[in-house]
Every structure is written in structure tokens, then in C-alpha cells.
Amino acid sequence: MSSRTDATGELAESDVFHILGNDRRREIVSLLAAANGPIDVSDVARRVASREHDDSDTVPNNLYKSVYVSLQQTHLPQLEAERIIVYDSDAKTIQQGAQFDHVCEYIDGATDGNRLFRHATGVIATIGIALSGASGFGLAVTAVIPPAHWAVMSLLAIALWSLSWTRLRERLDPNLAR
Known part of the structure; x- marks a missing residue:
């Protein structure tokens, strides 16, 4: 080679x-x-x-x-x-x-794209945990929605983010779709 x-x-x-x-x-x-x-x-x-x-x-x-x-x-x-x-x-x-x-x-899976994906996923999860916690403590606007719903919405956001990231990577590199 x-x-x-x-x-x-x-x-x-x-x-x-x-x-x-x-x-x-x-x-x-x-x-x-x-x-x-x-x-x-x-x-x-x-x-x-x-x-x-x-x-x-x-x-x-x-x-x-x-x-x-x-x-x-x-x-x-x-x-x-x-x-x-x-x-x-x-x-x-x-x-x-x-x-x-x-x-x-x-x-290690630490290429720039993977690093961005992990970072963004962590941010989404952190926001979801913070919103669930704030709702649980009855803080301001977050108390309108129960903590369990915030948790479910956070998981859905992570799932959508993962799906869109996968689709984007496949569009940029068609070999990934195989």
C-alpha cells in the first residue's frame, strides 16, 4: 500500500x-x-x-x-x-x-463528525434533564408541562437528531448507506 x-x-x-x-x-x-x-x-x-x-x-x-x-x-x-x-x-x-x-x-470514533454528533447529543440531553428538573421543582414556564413529558420530548429530540445526522452523513457519503 x-x-x-x-x-x-x-x-x-x-x-x-x-x-x-x-x-x-x-x-x-x-x-x-x-x-x-x-x-x-x-x-x-x-x-x-x-x-x-x-x-x-x-x-x-x-x-x-x-x-x-x-x-x-x-x-x-x-x-x-x-x-x-x-x-x-x-x-x-x-x-x-x-x-x-x-x-x-x-x-476511538473520535473523528470531527463523530465528536460533533456526541457533543450535540450531550447538549440536547442536558437541556432535557434541566427542563425535566425545573418542571419537577415547579419553576416558571416549565411547570406547565410534567417532568415525564419533558423527558419524553428530550428523548424524541435525540432520536430525531440521530436520524437527521445519519441521513446527512449518508447524503454526504453514499458509501455509508451500504
């Missing part, structure tokens, strides 16, 4: 999606994000094999070896080529590379 970067020097979104489209590479990035520094490739292989085996206590040795070889020959070199990790082949460790934080945004 040829690395493309945008004007900021970050990996192109399509390249990030290609990289994260593989479970093992996604797991490597997630494990490294949770670590406080370099981690041993053998530990990464053990954790990936454990997740694939669905049993952390008994990972067959042949599965561990298969994962380890796959990481060494395919996934780690690709992540290093894209500057997502720094791989020390002598120490057999990996650590975060220059593109690591950018790629993590996609794992």
Missing part, C-alpha cells in the same frame, strides 16, 4: 481505514494505546492469540506461533512503513510512531 498524506502530513483517511480494516492491526494499535511505553511483540502476539481463541488461559502454542509470525512478517512492517509504530527488531518491541495518535482517532 502506498502511503498518502493530506495537507497536514497525516495519513489519508482511506489508508487509515485500510490499516484498521484488519483485526490484528486494530488490536496492535489498541494494545499500544493502552500501554505506557514500548511493549514486547511476544506479549502482543499472546494477547492477539488469546482474543482470537476466546480463552485467555489456554492459547494453543501453534496459534501463538502463527500469530507471532503473522505479526513479524506482515502487520508490524506495514504499521512501521506507515509510521504508526516504531518497531525495534533487535529488542522485539514496538512503540507509538508519528502517525499513531491520528490513527487512534479512528479507533
Whole structure:
């Protein structure tokens, strides 16, 4: 895969999606994000094999070896080529590379659009809670409508916001509708 970067020097979104489209590479990035520094490739292989085996206590040795070889020959070199990790082949460790934080945004769902969606949803929910509370305490205009009705209207507002956001995203990127 040829690395493309945008004007900021970050990996192109399509390249990030290609990289994260593989479970093992996604797991490597997630494990490294949770670590406080370099981690041993053998530990990464053990954790990936454990997740694939669905049993952390008994990972067959042949599965561990298969994962380890796959990481060494395919996934780690690709992540290093894209500057997502720094791989020390002598120490057999990996650590975060220059593109690591950018790629993590996609794992966490923290792209700008998702961040806006979560923020706006939080604002709508907060307003709904405030109106329900104010109604419950009998404050001013809000007391005319019972608190339960404010809560239902807030949930409806969040549902409508979610639906309109989804439709807007699908219009902007037809591939999302598939």
C-alpha cells in the first residue's frame, strides 16, 4: 500500500481505514494505546492469540506461533512503513510512531463528525434533564408541562437528531448507506 498524506502530513483517511480494516492491526494499535511505553511483540502476539481463541488461559502454542509470525512478517512492517509504530527488531518491541495518535482517532470514533454528533447529543440531553428538573421543582414556564413529558420530548429530540445526522452523513457519503 502506498502511503498518502493530506495537507497536514497525516495519513489519508482511506489508508487509515485500510490499516484498521484488519483485526490484528486494530488490536496492535489498541494494545499500544493502552500501554505506557514500548511493549514486547511476544506479549502482543499472546494477547492477539488469546482474543482470537476466546480463552485467555489456554492459547494453543501453534496459534501463538502463527500469530507471532503473522505479526513479524506482515502487520508490524506495514504499521512501521506507515509510521504508526516504531518497531525495534533487535529488542522485539514496538512503540507509538508519528502517525499513531491520528490513527487512534479512528479507533476511538473520535473523528470531527463523530465528536460533533456526541457533543450535540450531550447538549440536547442536558437541556432535557434541566427542563425535566425545573418542571419537577415547579419553576416558571416549565411547570406547565410534567417532568415525564419533558423527558419524553428530550428523548424524541435525540432520536430525531440521530436520524437527521445519519441521513446527512449518508447524503454526504453514499458509501455509508451500504
